[in-house]
Amino acid sequence: MKILVCVKQVPDTNEVKIDPVKGTLIRDGVPSILNPDDANALEEALKIKDEKPGTLVCVITMGPPQSEDMLRECLAMGADEAYLLSDRAFGGADTCATSTTIAAGIDKIGDYDIIFAGRQAIDGDTAQVGPQVALRLGIPVVTYVQDVKLCKEKLIVQRQMENGYEILEVQMPCLLTAVKELNEPRYMSIGGIMDAYARHVTVWNHEDVGLDPKDCGLNASPTQVFRSFTPAPKGKGEMLAGTVTQMAELLKERLTEKHYL
């Protein structure tokens, strides 16, 4: 069995702060991490490998050269092969163009039974790349997967819904997007970390995956960022003063005046 996992290196958005004076994003010292949902995606692949020895787990990413660090982390967790799609031509891609490139890379790797992706990447929270890769490869997709069971040629998966979940049967090959409830990602092993640095990471550019630059990156992105801005803080309102009872009375008065009560 061969399992591919789509992983992405993202800035740890929990650490991103806004400079209150300049209104800009402060990224100094913000670490890059393996996207959290992708860690769940990889864990699930590794769990299947633990169960079925001989399973090959490959990680694939599209990103700048420094994404290699994250791929080595994945190798240290237990992945067998790592692929980096990196090219100037891939830059500025929206989800549509990203999925074209990743699908081209996956086609070249070939022969997969299951592809895992994260539900969403925390830098954009779009949750689009997973299903879009599946569509481009012509394979079925199940999103929001919180449980996976192998059952001969099929998979039995739980798909999370807002008010519970569905149990679905899906044919292989297929693509599943992982939510954090799926599992608890393992840590890198010490041996794995030592090893990972000696391992080979395959790097492919647009020619390697057979794409014309006009079908990649910014050139192939239907959506464009028209402008981006830091959200304006809502103006500060009135601070009530006095004793607790006075403040309570005052609030009641204000809300009554405005017809909220």
Place this chain on the structure above:
Amino acid sequence: MAVNVIKESCRGCSICVKSCPFDAIKMENKLAVIGTACTGCGVCVEKCPFNAIEKTEEQKESVDLSKYRDVWVFAEQREGALMPVVKELLGEGRKLADEIGCSLCTVLCGNQVDGLVEELFEYGADKIYLAEHKELESYRTDAYTTVIHDAIKTYKPEIVLLGATHIGRDLGPCLAVCCNTGLTADCTRLEIDELDKKIKQTRPAFGGNLMATIICPNHRPQMSTVRPGVMEMARRQEGRKGQVISIPVNFNKEDIRTRILEVVKQVSEAVSLTDAEIIVSGGMGLGRAEGFDLLKELANKLGGVVGASRGAVDAGWIDHSHQIGQTGTTVRPKVYFACGISGAIQHVAGMQNSEQIIAINKNPGAPIFEVADYGIVGDVYEVIPALIEAFDK
């Protein structure tokens, strides 16, 4: 669109490097160099004090955009009932359609769902594209994608809106690939450009730290998923009528590659945060689970419901279904009480559109006061009983 550095004007001050949300700019020999991570967002263009960065628009040949007309709303139903977000989309869709001067349509898929037709008209739909089939009874990616993609090809909508529900976020990306167009996820604001009548879609990025306005200039339809709870619901107009257009269902059973074996509902205490007019929310400042009893008392008094910060949910004081914020529910009640909540950006993201925000916190420097209409500095265990007493009178 591309961003370029005008070499003659760049002084190497590196303000752009710091301002770039995507870490895409490097300094090389005292000159800014734009790297591959650039998304063309243009933040640096505004920040450069020397006007040394420019943004250029490329004219692309494009599909014939003029053939595309009308605003479509995906009328997501589950077990024969419309999802609340559909009414919000109809509210927003109406404004967009009026501004463009076109019709507001819905696309409804299901099995024996003609009962919803009247409701959709009364909430503002002018036309309903209706697909009925046994295989469409509950949502499945392959089935819904095929049918709706066919309808889009035939009727060519200019704008397609879906709720950012677990279903909408599955269907949206698949339709976008089939139609070879863009999709903007989780929008919180939509507006029509006065000049070119194209849609501008605004959404949070980087966990709400940054907002981005996205356009889709050369592809059709322009597609967005919209966060539930953000837009205002359409008003129902009794007796309003429209046109039903049946759309064909062209797939074989074996084209649908997933099968639903079972649907499991996890019943959590019925909290309808999105419909509530008054929400009393508690956070870590409550200090213990019992604090929520006090909030419940205030909420009951005002006819509201209880919400919570993630801090309180993680502490195990209240069920996750009460969580408000980026990873919880987005709400816009008339009145929102934040009791012992610090006002972290992820929480504020889910409640800042409330009409009136009242913050109760013992730390006068708590960020929640920055978004509050009324602030009370004090201990929740003193303030809430005083409020209950005041509202009692």
